Amino acid sequence: MLLRKIVLTATVVAALLVPATAATAAPDRPATTTAAAATTTTTAAAGNPVIVVGGLIGLSIAYEPIAARLRADGHRVFVYQLPGLGVGDIRDSARAFSGFVDQVRSATGASRVDLVTHSEGGLVSRWYVKFLGGADAVGRYVSLGTPQQGTYVANILRVVGLGSCAGIVACQQMTIGSSFLADLNAGDDTPGALRWTTIRTWQDELVRPVDNATLADGATNVLIQGACPLRAVGHLGLVLDGTAYSVVRQALRGETIRPNCFAV
Numbered sequence: 001m002l003l004r005k006i007v008l009t010a011t012v013v014a015a016l017l018v019p020a021t022a023a024t025a026a027p028d029r030p031a032t033t034t035a036a037a038a039t040t041t042t043t044a045a046a047g048n049p050v051i052v053v054g055g056l057i058g059l060s061i062a063y064e065p066i067a068a069r070l071r072a073d074g075h076r077v078f079v080y081q082l083p084g085l086g087v088g089d090i091r092d093s094a095r096a097f098s099g100f101v102d103q104v105r106s107a108t109g110a111s112r113v114d115l116v117t118h119s120e121g122g123l124v125s126r127w128y129v130k131f132l133g134g135a136d137a138v139g140r141y142v143s144l145g146t147p148q149q150g151t152y153v154a155n156i157l158r159v160v161g162l163g164s165c166a167g168i169v170a171c172q173q174m175t176i177g178s179s180f181l182a183d184l185n186a187g188d189d190t191p192g193a194l195r196w197t198t199i200r201t202w203q204d205e206l207v208r209p210v211d212n213a214t215l216a217d218g219a220t221n222v223l224i225q226g227a228c229p230l231r232a233v234g235h236l237g238l239v240l241d242g243t244a245y246s247v248v249r250q251a252l253r254g255e256t257i258r259p260n261c262f263a264v
Contacts, residue, residue: 058119063239
């Protein structure tokens with residue numbers, strides 16, 4: 001069953017690569033929210049702007065549902081689509097992301113931003129924080145299904161005849177034991193004064209083992225089924241699920257994490 005999912009995922013990735021790359025947002029400006037639109041007058045808007053950081057092959061439109069929830073809660077929201085849809089070197093994506101954060105801070109006048117990241121976007125953001133000065137520009141980091149310690153789904157693509165991640169550099173970097181992850185996780189994996197939160201789900205098809213989506217060194221690691229054992233949420237579903245969003249909301253507000261098992 002897992003192999004079938006891997007083959008299906010690889011097929012979808014291959015189908016999306018060529019037509020979707022042209023739609024990549026320019027990395028030097030906010031992708032979906034202008035500075036004028038972001039300056040709301042709601043109470044929460046006084047807090048840090050929130051950047052939703054997409055994952056591999058993640059078109060910005062796929063993150064509009066969670067962006068809409070954040071806006072409804074009063075946040076100034078920007079969506080960042082990874083350059084080239086994230087198939088290239090994650091370190092290059094992080095450098096581009098650094099410029100994007102500077103643009104958001106300039107547009108909003110904020111000294112710090114909060115990050116809500118999905119999948120590869122969480123690794124891009126962590127590289128920015130750890131190696132590119134982002135620790136001084138980020139207040140809160142929340143990841144959804146990010147392979148913080150790698151995933152054997154990336155490793156096993158070789159077994160099904162797709163070579164080393166079908167040549168996708170970012171996939172190679174997300175394999176368990178990659179030099180990229182060794183550098184990223186060496187020493188303190190949650191540097192700076194940020195508040196770090198990770199969210200994971202047992203039904204994640206792409207992050208295996210599931211606990212590889214966690215961080216150490218003081219991070220708050222939330223397993224959806226730890227509080228809501230009957231809640232079924234997949235990898236892509238993490239950006240749509242109400243229970244997952246209830247954790248995002250609480251993390252951004254600095255509240256005690258109590259997942260709402262009945263949220264829609």
